[in-house]
Amino acid sequence: MIIIMLGAPGTGKGTAAKVLTKGLNIPAVSSGDIFRKAIADGTELGKEVEGYISNGKLVPDELTIKVIEARLKEPDLANGVILDGFPRTTEQAERLDKFLSQEGKKIDLVVNLETPVEELIERVVNRRKCPNCKADFNMKLNPPKTGEICDFCGTPLERRADDNEETMRARLDTYEKQTAPIVDFYQKQGNLLTAEVSKRCGRMAPELAESIIEDFRKKGLV
Numbered sequence: 498m499i500i501i502m503l504g505a506p507g508t509g510k511g512t513a514a515k516v517l518t519k520g521l522n523i524p525a526v527s528s529g530d531i532f533r534k535a536i537a538d539g540t541e542l543g544k545e546v547e548g549y550i551s552n553g554k555l556v557p558d559e560l561t562i563k564v565i566e567a568r569l570k571e572p573d574l575a576n577g578v579i580l581d582g583f584p585r586t587t588e589q590a591e592r593l594d595k596f597l598s599q600e601g602k603k604i605d606l607v608v609n610l611e612t613p614v615e616e617l618i619e620r621v622v623n624r625r626k627c628p629n630c631k632a633d634f635n636m637k638l639n640p641p642k643t644g645e646i647c648d649f650c651g652t653p654l655e656r657r658a659d660d661n662e663e664t665m666r667a668r669l670d671t672y673e674k675q676t677a678p679i680v681d682f683y684q685k686q687g688n689l690l691t692a693e694v695s696k697r698c699g700r701m702a703p704e705l706a707e708s709i710i711e712d713f714r715k716k717g718l719v
């Protein structure tokens with residue numbers, strides 16, 4: 498089973514992927530995980546990737562595709578994978594299709610999470626992290642018991658410098674421009690599930706993931 502996760506930062510894409518991993522018993526890997534593993538494994542491709550990342554440069558399309566293809570051939574992903582953060586361009590999506598068909602595989606589902614921009618911004622500006630024990634809080638959704646102090650170790654919580662409205666709007670803008678063509682691409686293929694996850698619609702990313710698992714069960718796919 499191959500599932501692709503699409504969704505702007507803050508939609509809960511990673512959380513949804515975790516729920517799917519548990520329910521479907523297939524690993525979730527992000528493009529970042531794949532790069533880090535290639536570097537840690539010391540492969541030729543990993544060394545190339547490291548060259549770009551250590552210089553703060555974006556890994557080019559061609560290299561990204563090669564690294565992902567190599568990762569998808571590894572035995573732990575033989576039964577399927579949930580891909581998060583790849584493909585990012587139509588070129589990558591086309592190459593992934595080609596690769597999968599050579600392997601006799603196909604994408605089963607593309608999940609596209611949508612959340613109103615104002616809600617994403619609210620979530621992000623309210624995020625706090627404990628610098629000591631790394632616990633995550635959200636002043637609106639999951640506030641600590643007292644002020645902005647960590648429940649677990651009593652350390653004052655911190656806000657990431659880029660968790661502000663201006664940066665978030667820019668990130669969302671970039672995401673939108675980059676992803677719209679991929680959404681179109683999969684829409685045409687007919688394997689796209691676009692679903693709103695928000696307070697407004699009363700369903701968040703984990704509940705959506707549960708309903709996807711339920712649907713697979715009904716169809717006898719898991």
Ligand SMILES: [Zn+2]
Pocket residue numbers: 627628629630631632647648649650651652
């Ligand atoms: Zn703490």
